[in-house]
Every structure is written in structure tokens, then in C-alpha cells.
Amino acid sequence: MKFRQLLELPFHHFQAKQEKWLYVISCSVFFMIFALVYQPFGLSAEIESGEHTFVQLFALIGFISTVVFIVLCVSQFVLRERFPNTKNDLRYFLKWFLIDIALVVFLSLIVEITFDNDELNSVEAILDELVFDVVMTYFALVFVLLYPVLGTCMYVYLKQLHNDKQQLKTDLDVVTTHYKMVSGNEELIKILDEKGECKLTIPLNNLYAIESKNQYVSIKYKRNDILMEQCIRTRFSKLLDELQDIPGIYKCHRSFAINLFNVLELKTINQKPNVILDEAEALRIPVSKTYLKDVKAQLSKY
Template sequence: MLDLQSPIPKYITNKGNIVRLIFFTAGFALVFINIYSPFGVETWYNVTRWQLFFYSSLIILTGVMVVVISRVVMYQISKFKILLLWQYLIWILAEILSMAIFYTLYEMLILHDKRELLHVLKISVQNTALIILLPYSVLWLYFSWKEKNDKLNALTQGEPIFDPSKMVAFYDEKGILRLSLKIDNLIFIEAADNYVNIHYYNKEKISKFMLRNSLKKLEETFVNSEILRCHRSYMVNFEKVKIIRKDKDGLKLELDLPSTLDIPVSKSYVDSVMQTFSKYCQ
């Protein structure tokens, strides 16, 4: 079941993937309009098939500008705000409606379609939904497959998936960027009611930043990384773990930094912690 509150995958807002989406959508739309003949193209003047292909190309490329503008705006917004799945779905619906309005106005004002405006708009929405949703769905599956395949290849070849030299971004529950730091400086994250406290190394001392978000959401963000959930109240940067100790209260993680508490490990997270530990021992 889809979690509409979860962030969209990062490959959706990847610059290269956005370019691929635009070109693939334009190509699909061009083939679609010449084979299926929606939008009343059969009435576009008395022209040959090649002339129709030329005219339809111009119209399709003009309509696809809606997608171009939309995705450029989305790319810029994604730099400082996380888009949630429900927001992305609404965004797609807005793209469909905007493009349908464009084609409806073209039919009514340029082609002088005699049908009722609402009827033409309804048909345009249906056709535009096919033009957009089919290539979007195909590319979403392809991008997802490619990302998983790249991670599998990296694991097979022994390459690190998570680069500790990179920056890690922390967003609040509304998707607004609040903190960014090097992963190597992150120590652990602690739950605090409706907030989390991010403990990190800063100028030779340990600092704390309070963020309105949940560990569950952050756990989804840091999947397949060294930032690991080990307790219902804690996530830890496993690069900072010096010792795993077992005492009467269970497993404890001792961190390789002064003045930090030992992090407890819940029974439900013991397996994932030990699997991660075994990778470091290989």
C-alpha cells in the first residue's frame, strides 16, 4: 500500500531523468497523436500525412512546454523542499489539466471546433491523461529498476553505496530544509515527542539541533546507509560506533566520541545492527 505521506524517490527530481522524461513524453505524444488521431487532428486542414506530421509536431512540442516548465519548477523546489507522494500526484494532475486547457483552446480558437467547450475539454483531459500517464508510468518503473540495479552492482563489486564525504539534508515534516551537514559529522539522532534531536560534531564540540519530524520518516530517508535505526528512540551513524557491548539491559553501542551516552539497541533492531556490524568485520 502506498504511503502518500512518504517523500518521492530522488530519481524523480534528478536533472538527467527530468530531461529523459521530457523527451520520452514528447516522442510518445507525437506517435500517439499521429496514430490515434485525438484532438480532432483528422480535421486539420486538407494536408498530406507528412504535412500533418509536421503540424502535429509543432502542436505537441508547444503543449509539452507545459511539462518542461513544470519540471524545471519542480527541480528548483526540490533543492530546498521534499515533495511528498500526494503532492507529486496533485502536481501531475495539474500538468494534465494545464495541457488539456492548451489543446482545448487550440481546437476552439484555431480549428474553430463547433462542439461545446466543456465537451472538448473533457475529451482533451482524457487524451492528455493518456499522453502523460503512460510514459510517466513506464519511466517511473525504469528509473526504479535502474536505481535498484545500480545499488546491486555496487554491492556486488564491493563499492560503497553511501559516501560519508557527502552532505546529508534534514527536512522537517513539511518538507522544508532545516539542516545540512557532512555525514561524517553526524553522531546520532534522538526522538523527542513530535521532534527529533540531531547530535553532530561541530568545531570540536558536540552540537544539537531540534527538528520537527519523526524517526520513521528519517529512517525511510536513510535506507541503505550507515545511518541506522537501532531503537524506537534512536538512530546512529554506524561509522561512529566503537564498541558493541552486551550487558544485563541488552546491547549497547559505545560511540567513538567523548561525552556521548551509550546508545541502546532494541530487540527488534538487533538483527539489522548485527548485520551492519558484520559488514565492518569482513
């Protein structure tokens, strides 16, 4: 793969606010820890010379870390919003990463010139500060902050893979269930009466609804594309308990349960929600407010 093709790869990380905060905080904290442990940029030499105490250097490192934090916040939450890019490729992310480093170095330089202007009393000193120190600091910061950026990218990528895996698993379960239902290979449903005797055996695809009628239940199903109804003496709750392991059967009303696989649409009729189970709307089942939210959620899966 050519380098140009690599830069054109899609890069959808650090788009959400939570991911941006993770990027900002990880870079700021890592810089402080790295500076305290390894003491780069001549910090160790200044400690050994005794010109500055460790407390003063700690305050300096904390100040620079704060500068890094502020600059990254402005860059991620202000500048990137002002200059959006719809492509969101790797080139776009690397460009903003290099801009972030440049802003940190530039702001640090302004602060240093403001408070240490005695040392910049000649053109040579200014050129040395602007050319040599700034360039060296820039590349050093690129190297240092690359570690937290790569670590954050890996964390976000693994988290996204986990979420995608969970979504794929959910989609696969739905597809598998759908395939099983439409293939005609599902087991037959046995409807038992109150004594446990089988009174009706039908494929799940043919079952449309179950209605409670006092001490009886009315089974609404189709046979040879003809809508039929059979009453069986048993309790509604008892029958639903016996069918709880059958996918697609869902209670939508205190007196009704439906087969979600046969629902055509959820429709408001006379200002009341109903599920339509037949193309001619001959079979309409009411949905109570108690179950309406759950029914909508279940229908989105089927």
C-alpha cells in the first residue's frame, strides 16, 4: 500500500465529544508523567546545575501540561468545529495533530519570550530561540505525544470493535430467528388445555394472536390462507407461560398476545394503537399504553 493510499484510509475516531475529551486528557496527563520521569528538554541538566529546584521544575511541567490541555481543548472543540472535513480520513487527523503541536509550541514560546526577554537581547539569540529551540521542541513533542495518541486510538478502536461485535451478534440472532421462522423448519406449537391435553397443533408461522376470554383462550390462526379461530379452556397466563420460550409471541394487552412475525404494521385507529395482522385488516389487535413502548421496540427487531 502506498503512503498516499494510507493517508486516504477512513479515520472515524475522535469524532464524538467523549472521544475528544479522552484524547485531550490522555495527551496532557502523559506529557506530565513523561516530563517528570525522563526530564527531557534539558530539565535534568537544570536540576543537576542547581539553578532551579525540583518544585520549580514541577510547577513548570504542570504549567506546560496545562498549556497542552488548553490548546487541545481549543483545537478539538472550537477550531475543528469551525473547519470541518466531511472526508474524515487519516490525513485529516494527522493534519490536526501536527497543528495541535504547533499551537502548543507557539503558545509556550510566547510565554517564554514574555517572561525571559532578558535572554533575547540580540538577533542571534532570537534566531537561535526561534529556529533551533522551536524546531527541536516541535519534533520532540510530536514524538512524545504520539504515544498517548496511539494508545487512545487503540482503546477507541477496540471499544468500537466490541460494540460492532455486540451489534452483529444481535443482528445475527434476529436474522437466524427470521430464517428459522420463514423456512418452515420450526417446531409445531402445541396448545394445551387446563388439563394438559393437546387441543391444537399449528406451525408458528400460522399463529396470529391469542385472546383471553374468561376461562377460555381464543387462538387466531390461519390454515390454507383462511383465518380461523378456536377456543380452548385454559387460563391466558398459563398458556403464555407455556409458550414463553417460543420467539415472537409477545403480550400487547392484558387480554391479547400476538405473533410479532405476522405483524404488518402498528396503526392508530380511533386514536388508539392497533397492530394489523392481516392484509385486509380483518385482524386488528389493540395495544395498551402499558405495552406500547415495548411493542415498538420489539417490532423494530422483527
